[in-house]
Amino acid sequence: MIRILLSTCVALLVGCSSTKKDSDSVLFAGEIVNPTSDQVILLKGGSKIDSAKLDDKNRFKFKLSSIENGLYHFNIAPEHQYVYLEKGDSLMVRLNTIYFDESLVFSGSNEETNNFLLDLFLATEIEDSDMYSEYYKLEPKEFLAKINALKQEKVNKLNELNTENLISNQAIKLLTGSIDYTYNRYKEIYPFRHKRRTAEENFHDLPKDFYKYRSSINYDDHTLTYLRPYYDFMKAHLGNLSYMTCMDNCGDLHENNSKQLHYKKHKLHLIDSLVVEKELRDNLFRNVAFDYLLKKNDAPENTEIFIKEFKKVSKNNMHLEEIENLYQGIVNLQPTNMIPNLSVLNFENEPKTLTEIASDKKVLFYFWSGTNRKQYLNIFKRIDILKEKKPDHELIGINIKTDYDQWKNILTTLGVDPSLQYHSNDFKELTEKLVLYPINKAIITDNAVIVDGFSNIYKN
Template sequence: MIEIHMLTKRFIVIIPFLFLFVGCHFKGSTTSEYAYVGGEIINPKNKNVILYNIEGKIVDSIALDSSNRFIYKIDNLQPGLYSITHGGEYQMVLLEANDSIMFRLNTYDFDESLVFTGHGSKKNNYLIKTYLSNEKEAKQLVKYSKMEPEEFDRFVEERRQHQLSDFHKFLENKNESEFFKSIVEANINYSAYADKEIYPFAYFGNNKLIHIKDLPEDFFGHRKDIDYNATHLSRFFAYNRFLSSHIENLAAHGYYDNNDFHSKFDRHAMNYNKLKLDLIDSIISDETIKNNLLKYKTIDYVSHNHTEADANTFLNYYIDKSSNDEDKAYMTDLVSNLKLLRRGNPLPNLAIVNYNDTEHLLNTIIVKPTIIFFWSSNSKSQYRNSHYMVNKLKTDFPQIDFISINVNDSDDKFWKQIINNYNFPTVNEFKFKNSKQARKTLAVNYLNKAIIVDEDSVILHPNANIFNSEFKVTLEELLQKKHLIARQDAF
C-alpha cells in the first residue's frame, strides 16, 4: 500500500535559533500574517528542499546556501500542517502566525529523535513526542490484540486518558492556541480509535471475523465523536490510519450480508471492496479526504492478483466515485501497467545497475526461480527488516535467488553507504537506472511488494509480500507447481 503522508520521525538536534539566520538567503515578501521555517541539512542529497502547504501543494523549491542551510518566509500564512521534503525525506511541521521553526537534519541517520528550536518549537516538539509514542504503541498492536475485548477496550481507553492528562499538564501556564490543542488531541484520540478499529481483524482473524458482531455494545463508542470531514487533518497520519481501518471495519459488518455465515473472510472479494468505496462515498463529503481514501482502497484491490476483467470493473467503479482527474488518470495507468504483470507474463526487461556500476538488463541476470524485492534508503526499518527476512528465506529456500533493488533516485553514494554500513552482500544488490519509470512499470506502489519469477523470467506472482504470515505457504505452493520441492504429503 502507498504510504500516507505522516508526521515522521527524523534525526534533529537542537541548534541556536539565530545561528541559522547567519548567511542564509531569505525568500518571500512582507505581510502581517507570516511564519519562518528553516534549517540545516547535513550530508544533503541535493541542493534544495521543497515546501508544501497545508493542502499538500508545492509552495516553493528552496535552494540550500553554501553551508547547506535555508530559511523561508511564508506570507499570507494559513495555520496548519506544512511539510518539507529533501531527497526523499519528509517532515511535517505545525505553523501558526509569527512562528520561526528551525531544525537540523542529517540524511545519514533516520532513527534519532526530532527536536525543533525557535519560536513555536515547544508545540512541535510535543506533537512529535505524542506521534512517536503512538507509533511505538501501534507496533505493539499484534501483542495487545491477544487481550480479550473488554480488557483491550479498557487498556486503550486508559492509555488515551493518560496521554490527554499529560497534555493538559503540559498546557499549564502556556498560552498555546486552540488550533494546536485540537491537533495534539486529534493525534491522541484518533491513534486510539484506529487501534480499536483494527483490533477485530487481529483478534478474530479471517476464519472467525463473523464474531465482530459479538463485541461489547460500547466497544465502538468512540464513533459518536468522529469528524469524517476534518479538512485540517487530511494529511495527518493518525487521522488517515483511523479512517482507513474504520472503513475496513464497517465494510466487514456488511461482508456477511452477501456471504455464508461461517465462510472465511476474504479481504480481496469484489463485493467487500466495492462496499468500502460505497461507504467512503456516502459518509465523507470533503473532496480531499474522500478522493484520497478512494484512491488508496482502489490501489489495494487492483494490486492484488485479480483477473483483468475484475480489475477493469473495479477501476470503472472507482472512476464513477472520484472527482480527482489526476488520480483517475493515475489509476487508469496503474491498471494498464498491472495487466503486463499478470501471472504467466514475461517480466518487463528494465535496466539496472549493480554495486560496481555495471549496467544489466533485469531478465539477463535471472537464471533460476527468483524473488525480486525492493527497498528505499529513506526507510531504515524497512530495508533492515527486508534484508533480515531474505536471509532467513535463503536458508529455507536454497533453490531460489533473491534480487534486491533500491528504488531511490538519489546519488549512488547513499545507496552504497547503507550497503556497506549494514554489510549487505553486494552480490545481487542493484538500483534502477531510471527509477521513476521502473517503479511505474513494475507498479511498485509500496516497498513491501515482491515479484516472484521462474528461471525464464516468467511471472509466478506479481505482488507478493515477504512479511506476510502466509508468504512461505504461497512460495511452497508455487515451487511445488514448478516441481522444485516435493509435496509435504509425499513423506
C-alpha cells in the first residue's frame, strides 16, 4: 500500500517514477504528514543549498539545475535525515513526523541507495542498544564473531543490490563506508564498555588483529565527512587512541592538573596530527570543545587554558565564533555575576527579561522542550517535588524549540501555572548565553545574581 501511494505521489509531483537520467538537473520532492514546520531545508555539509515551502497538501519540491553528486541532508524542523542525490535524479520521499525515521520511504531514481542507507541507520539504532545490553560484556573473540556476523548481513544485502546494477560506484562507496565504519566504531568502544559492563579492574587483553582495520583508515575522505557512521567512528577512534596513549606514556603527569583538560589536550593534538580533511578536522575539534565546555564544569583557569590550546591547533576553525560564544557564556554564568539579560515571552505574549523575572527573590530556572513529551512530563513531576524541597525559591520554566501556540496548549492541557512559565524564540542565543546542556540543567539565582549556573533539577 505504501509503494502504491508513493507511486501516485511521484506521478503527481515528479511526472513519472522513471530512474532514467537525461540531464544534470535534480528533482527532489515529497509529502510530509503531520508537518512540524512549514518548510523543508536542503543542506550539503553545513551549507544550506535551498529551502522549499509546503503547499496546501503538505508537499514540497526542489528543482536544482545542477548539483555535486553525494550525501545531503533535508530538515523538517526539528528533525533531519540523509538523502543521497546524483545529477539527473527524480526522487520522492514520504514521511510522517510522528514516526519520522520509521515512516520514511524513498521512491524514484536512487531509491535503492536511499532506502538502504535509511535501513542501515535504523538497524544501527537497534544494534546500539543491543551492544550495551548484551554484546559488550562478551569476551573479545565472541564479540568479534558477533560483530562480523552483523556486518556480513549488511554486506550480503548490499551485494544483492549491486548485482542488479541499480547503484552507482560512488553510492556503493558511501554505503560500504557506512557499514565498515559502523562496526569498526563498536570495536573502538569495546574495551571501555567491556570494562564497565564486567566491572573488571583493568582493560581486557585483546587479540593482536582486533584493530587490523586501522591500517586502512582514511582521515581525508571528503565524500564521507558528513556521513554519521564515519564521523562517529572518528570520535570513538580518536578518543580511544588519546586515552590509551596517555595511559601508556603519561603516568601521573596529569595528577596536578585537571584530568579532563589533560585528556582533551591530547585529543586536540591527535586530531591535528592525523586528520587531513578540513571540514572533518573542524567538526572534530568542535566536538572536543563542546564535550569539554558543556559536559565538564572545570575550573575557570583550566577552561581558559583549553581555549588557548584549541585556538592554537585549530586555526581558522569554521565553528570558532560558536565556541567563543559558548566559552563566554560559561564565563558569564560564574557565581556572583548577574544572570544574562535575555528576553523571553510570557503567556500573554509580552516580553520580559530574565533580570526582571529574577529580581527581588530566589529563583530556580529550568528548561524544557515541547518536542519530547516524556522529557517535559518528567520535568514537571520533578518540579512538583522541588516545590516541597525549595519552598523559598520560585521555580521558573523556560520553554525552547517549541511553537509558541503549541507551548501554550501544552501548559493549558497539563494545567501548569502559566505565570511561572516563559517561552524563548531564539534557541541559539539561549543555548550560547545560558549554556543549555544538558536539557535537565538548572540555573539558581538570588536577586538576579547567579548562585549556581550549572545546576541540575534532578540533583537539587
